[in-house]
Amino acid sequence: MGGSSPSVTYAPPPPAPTLVQQPTQALESQTALNEVSGAQSRLNMTLGSQLDQQNKAFFTTQDMRQTQAVGGETRATIATQGEQQRASTTTEGEQQRLGTRVAGEESRFGTRVAGEESRFGTRVTGEEQRRGMLTEGEQQRLGTVTAGEQQRLGTVTEGEQQRLGTRVAGEESRLGTRVTGEEQRRGTVTSGEQQRLGTVTAGEQQRLGTVTEGEQQRLGTRVAGEESRLGTRVTGEEQRRGMLTEGEQQRLGTRVTGEEQRLGTVTAGEQQRLGIRMAGQEARLGTVTEGEQQRLGTIIAGEQQRLGTRVTGEEQRRGMLTEGEQQRLGTRVAGEESRLGTRVAGEESRLGTQVAGEEQRRGTVTSGEQQRLGTVTEGEQQRLGTRVAGEEQRRGTQTAGEETRKTDLQKIMQENYAANRNRNWAQSSYRA
Numbered sequence: 001m002g003g004s005s006p007s008v009t010y011a012p013p014p015p016a017p018t019l020v021q022q023p024t025q026a027l028e029s030q031t032a033l034n035e036v037s038g039a040q041s042r043l044n045m046t047l048g049s050q051l052d053q054q055n056k057a058f059f060t061t062q063d064m065r066q067t068q069a070v071g072g073e074t075r076a077t078i079a080t081q082g083e084q085q086r087a088s089t090t091t092e093g094e095q096q097r098l099g100t101r102v103a104g105e106e107s108r109f110g111t112r113v114a115g116e117e118s119r120f121g122t123r124v125t126g127e128e129q130r131r132g133m134l135t136e137g138e139q140q141r142l143g144t145v146t147a148g149e150q151q152r153l154g155t156v157t158e159g160e161q162q163r164l165g166t167r168v169a170g171e172e173s174r175l176g177t178r179v180t181g182e183e184q185r186r187g188t189v190t191s192g193e194q195q196r197l198g199t200v201t202a203g204e205q206q207r208l209g210t211v212t213e214g215e216q217q218r219l220g221t222r223v224a225g226e227e228s229r230l231g232t233r234v235t236g237e238e239q240r241r242g243m244l245t246e247g248e249q250q251r252l253g254t255r256v257t258g259e260e261q262r263l264g265t266v267t268a269g270e271q272q273r274l275g276i277r278m279a280g281q282e283a284r285l286g287t288v289t290e291g292e293q294q295r296l297g298t299i300i301a302g303e304q305q306r307l308g309t310r311v312t313g314e315e316q317r318r319g320m321l322t323e324g325e326q327q328r329l330g331t332r333v334a335g336e337e338s339r340l341g342t343r344v345a346g347e348e349s350r351l352g353t354q355v356a357g358e359e360q361r362r363g364t365v366t367s368g369e370q371q372r373l374g375t376v377t378e379g380e381q382q383r384l385g386t387r388v389a390g391e392e393q394r395r396g397t398q399t400a401g402e403e404t405r406k407t408d409l410q411k412i413m414q415e416n417y418a419a420n421r422n423r424n425w426a427q428s429s430y431r432a
Contacts, residue, residue, distance in 0.1 A: 104271030148315030159326030
């Protein structure tokens with residue numbers, strides 16, 4: 001049982017690997033890739049340049065294509081609107097004629113009822129008006145007497161106060177005239193100095209602004225001329241197409257509108273004549289009733305007016321006497337104060353005129369110098385702007401002339417087409 005352990009035999013190790021040298025193409029592949037990459041880059045740059053040119057051409061004509069698309073949609077919209085408008089005109093005419101008949105019946109019924117109520121109201125109004133005239137006449141005469149007494153007392157008091165006020169106003173006016181003259185002379189000197197300084201500064205700024213404005217105006221005129229010529233060409237084409245479509249729809253709509261208008265005119269005329277007949281009957285009845293009430297009111301008003309005129313005349317004559325006395329006293333005092341004020345105002349006016357003349361002469365000299373400098377600069381800029389505007393105007397006139405000739409040719413073709421169509425229709429009718 002106690003024998004020796006078994007022995008283990010291991011396999012020998014494998015032999016060492018043998019390295020075999022193989023030729024590589026890494027350098028050749030890298031060189032070929034570099035050549036292909038360079039060719040691809042050149043191709044990309046060429047295609048990119050072509051795409052830039054195509055994009056530039058596309059965006060340059062984008063506005064023209066958009067205008068043409070808008071023109072097509074506009075013509076389709078005009079045609080649809082014409083059809084709907086003619087259908088609406090027909091329905092509207094029918095409803096309008098029904099409404100005219102119903103309105104005529106209601107108008108005649110309302111005219112009849114209004115006439116009856118108007119005549120009844122005229123009678124009641126006449127009675128109340130005559131009673132009011134009697135009461136108003138009595139109160140007016142009493143008021144005229146009281147007003148005359150108060151007016152005479154007020155005229156006396158007003159005359160006294162007016163004379164006192166005239167004296168005080170004269171004294172204050174003379175003092176104010178002296179102070180105003182001194183301040184006006186000082187202000188004239190200061191205003192002259194500031195005006196001369198402002199004239200110099202304004203002249204410099206005006207010349208600088210004229211130069212800048214001329215440069216910007218020439219640039220804007222050049223760009224506006226180019227855009228205007230391009231837009232005129234595209235707008236002319238679309239306008240001619242729209243005129244054709246609009247003319248056809250307009251003629252169809254005019255035909256339907258005329259038919260409905262004639263039917264509505266007939267119905268309206270019938271209803272109007274019936275309404276005029278009913279209104280005439282009611283107006284005649286109302287005129288008779290109103291005339292009777294008016295004649296009664298005129299009689300009473302005349303009596304009250306004559307009584308009031310008599311009382312008013314007496315009070316007016318008394319007031320004139322009192323007012324004349326107070327007016328003569330006031331005129332005397334006012335004349336004295338006016339003469340004193342005129343003398344003081346004359347002295348101050350002469351001093352102010354002398355100072356203002358000196359300052360005005362100084363300002364005139366400075367303003368003349370600045371005006372001459374501004375005129376020279378403005379003339380230069382104006383000549384430059386006129387030259388640029390003339391060039392742009394000639395270009396625009398040339399483009400507008402081309403579009404006008406195209407439009408005239410389109411009109412001639414339309415007229416020839418219409419004439420040929422009418423001649424063919426006439427020949428077909430003759431053969432039939």
